[in-house]
Amino acid sequence: MSTDAQQACFEAGIKFGSLYHQFAGTPVSPASTRSLETAMAEAIENQPYCESVEVTVHDDRVREAIDHENGYTELTGSLMDVTMRVVYEDVVVRTRMEMEGGYPLMKLVDVEE
Amino acid sequence: MSTDAQQACFEAGIKFGSLYHQFAGTPVSPASTRSLETAMAEAIENQPYCESVEVTVHDDRVREAIDHENGYTELTGSLMDVTMRVVYEDVVVRTRMEMEGGYPLMKLVDVEE
Amino acid sequence: MSTDAQQACFEAGIKFGSLYHQFAGTPVSPASTRSLETAMAEAIENQPYCESVEVTVHDDRVREAIDHENGYTELTGSLMDVTMRVVYEDVVVRTRMEMEGGYPLMKLVDVEE
Amino acid sequence: MSTDAQQACFEAGIKFGSLYHQFAGTPVSPASTRSLETAMAEAIENQPYCESVEVTVHDDRVREAIDHENGYTELTGSLMDVTMRVVYEDVVVRTRMEMEGGYPLMKLVDVEE
Numbered sequence: 001m002s003t004d005a006q007q008a009c010f011e012a013g014i015k016f017g018s019l020y021h022q023f024a025g026t027p028v029s030p031a032s033t034r035s036l037e038t039a040m041a042e043a044i045e046n047q048p049y050c051e052s053v054e055v056t057v058h059d060d061r062v063r064e065a066i067d068h069e070n071g072y073t074e075l076t077g078s079l080m081d082v083t084m085r086v087v088y089e090d091v092v093v094r095t096r097m098e099m100e101g102g103y104p105l106m107k108l109v110d111v112e113e
Numbered sequence: 114m115s116t117d118a119q120q121a122c123f124e125a126g127i128k129f130g131s132l133y134h135q136f137a138g139t140p141v142s143p144a145s146t147r148s149l150e151t152a153m154a155e156a157i158e159n160q161p162y163c164e165s166v167e168v169t170v171h172d173d174r175v176r177e178a179i180d181h182e183n184g185y186t187e188l189t190g191s192l193m194d195v196t197m198r199v200v201y202e203d204v205v206v207r208t209r210m211e212m213e214g215g216y217p218l219m220k221l222v223d224v225e226e
Numbered sequence: 227m228s229t230d231a232q233q234a235c236f237e238a239g240i241k242f243g244s245l246y247h248q249f250a251g252t253p254v255s256p257a258s259t260r261s262l263e264t265a266m267a268e269a270i271e272n273q274p275y276c277e278s279v280e281v282t283v284h285d286d287r288v289r290e291a292i293d294h295e296n297g298y299t300e301l302t303g304s305l306m307d308v309t310m311r312v313v314y315e316d317v318v319v320r321t322r323m324e325m326e327g328g329y330p331l332m333k334l335v336d337v338e339e
Numbered sequence: 340m341s342t343d344a345q346q347a348c349f350e351a352g353i354k355f356g357s358l359y360h361q362f363a364g365t366p367v368s369p370a371s372t373r374s375l376e377t378a379m380a381e382a383i384e385n386q387p388y389c390e391s392v393e394v395t396v397h398d399d400r401v402r403e404a405i406d407h408e409n410g411y412t413e414l415t416g417s418l419m420d421v422t423m424r425v426v427y428e429d430v431v432v433r434t435r436m437e438m439e440g441g442y443p444l445m446k447l448v449d450v451e452e
Contacts, residue, residue, distance in 0.1 A: 002224045006122040009115070010208070010221045013126020022134040022365055024251035024300065027357070032381035039378030042371035046411035070329065072385035074250065076300070095123070103296065108123045111115045135252055137364035137413065140244070145268035152265030155258035159298035183442065185272035187363065189413070216409065228450045232348040235341070236434070236447045239352020247361040321349070334349045337341045 005113055008088035011049045012095050015084055016106045019044045019053070020077065020097075028079070029072040033057040036075070040082075049088045056081045077104025118226055121201035124162045125208050128197055129219045132157045132166070133190065133210075141192070142185040146170040149188070153195075162201045169194045190217025231339055234314035237275045238321050241310055242332045245270045245279070246303065246323075254305070255298040259283040262301070266308075275314045282307045303330025344452055347427035350388045351434050354423055355445045358383045358392070359416065359436075367418070368411040372396040375414070379421075388427045395420045416443025 002010075023040050041053040057080045065073040073079075082097040092112040097104055115123075136153050154166040170193045178186040186192075195210040205225040210217055228236075249266050267279040283306045291299040299305075308323040318338040323330055341349075362379050380392040396419045404412040412418075421436040431451040436443055 002122070002221045003118075005116075006118055006224050007221055009119040009122040010126040010206075010219075013123040013128075014130040014219055015126075017127040017130025017132075018134045018366070019130075020134075021131045021251055022362075025247055026361055026378075027382045027385040029385045032378070032385055035374065035378040035381045039365075039371070039374040042374045043366045046366040046368045046371055048409065070387065074302070093123075106123075106127055108115045108120055111119050131253070134364055138360055138415075139248055139265075140269045140272040142272045145265070145272055148261065148265040148268045152252075152258070152261040155261045156253045159253040159255045159258055161296065183274065187415070228348070228447045229344075231342075232344055232450050233447055235345040235348040236352040236432075236445075239349040239354075240356040240445055241352075243353040243356025243358075244360045245356075247357045247359075319349075332349075332353055334341045334346055337345050 004089040005091045008091035008093045011088050012086040012093040015044050015050050026075040027072045028075045030059045049086050051087045052085045054083045117202040118204045121204035121206045125199040125206040128157050128163050139188040140185045141188045143172045162199050164198045164200045167196045230315040231317045234317035234319045237314050238312040238319040241270050241276050252301040253298045254301045256285045275312050277313045278311045280309045343428040344430045347430035347432045350427050351425040351432040354383050354389050365414040366411045367414045369398045388425050390426045391424045393422045
């Protein structure tokens with residue numbers, strides 16, 4: 001009904017959706033970007049077939065997004081870059097979240113069988 | 114770098130991970146199962162390529178999971194069934210969340226090119 | 227250690243934080259505002275001491291926030307109004323989320339003993 | 340309409356509800372407990388009036404909750420202890436999440452004016 005490569009891509013999508021919707025909305029400031037990056041990556045790396053996750057929350061974008069009175073903002077896709085490597089059977093899938101036309105887009109970068 | 118079918122499976126995975134991690138933890142009782150089902154389905158149907166989502170939150174399982182003092186529980190995978198239909202270019206992907214060995218599993222049911 | 231009125235205010239705060247961080251980030255469009263409003267209100271009304279919750283997700287603000295290509299946006303505080311009524315022992319607490327200086331603020335409106 | 344102490348308790352409640360519903364459902368294993376603890380504490384400490392947050396995710400409880408096949412579980416209140424200190428004007432509020440009758444309960448420990 002489905003190939004290993006298709007299954008690998010499905011798994012990769014699950015990880016991306018999970019990461020985004022688990023952590024979007026988290027209060028963030030330049031003081032907490034490093035711990036949030038690490039926690040996001042390590043949380044999603046727990047999921048099956050997820051070999052590695054790299055998250056960069058950009059301090060400069062966080063600073064720009066901050067309300068001066070509040071001192072923090074909420075995590076959204078436009079503040080971070082994410083790359084993942086998912087391995088299912090003999091298939092390696094690489095994905096990336098990047099800005100396109102001002103909006104964050106989750107992308108399938110490469111499927112290697 | 115990737116086929117339409119692989120892209121379709123990636124998109125299907127994103128929707129599943131999004132649905133699960135957006136709504137897991139929501140306070141739920143038999144009085145609120147219907148509205149939660151509808152909101153989950155309609156929220157995820159907003160996402161690109163997502164043609165239809167069906168969510169069933171099982172009243173009997175919710176009732177069993179409830180702490181008698183509190184009167185509600187938190188939504189988890191074991192309380193619901195989810196099916197989705199994702200269409201990308203000419204590819205139709207059907208997915209299902211079901212219990213396997215006591216744990217909820219997101220499954221690629223069918224990929225039709 | 228604490229009065230009934232203080233406990234009532236604590237409970238009211240819990241409900242507000244719960245509602246916001248459970249549902250922020252949910253994909254939303256004018257086609258799904260009604261179901262999201264209902265699900266949010268009914269979910270939080272499950273929590274102890276929470277007598278009523280009213281949520282308005284503003285269709286016009288959702289429309290303005292939407293990326294034309296995507297057709298949906300993510301729920302944030304600036305798209306909605308929320309009011310709650312929490313009753314603990316003989317104390318009634320009313321709260322409201324409203325925009326102030328361009329940012330959503332959760333406010334204690336009234337504490338009635 | 341409300342005293343500083345009541346406002347302080349409301350703020351303390353917001354922080355608790357935020358922490359719980361932002362992070363409940365996060366995939367967790369003994370390999371990721373430390374980073375999750377730090378990220379949760381630092382995220383919520385960004386919020387106004389929140390002086391300190393301490394989170395302990397118990398490795399032994401995480402291990403017990405883990406499905407042997409999956410290797411991870413989802414964060415819930417029963418896996419962690421949380422204490423917070425909120426300061427509003429001259430009022431100090433201390434809160435704690437603890438298990439009671441098998442269920443996690445958010446508690447107002449002390450209000451000091």
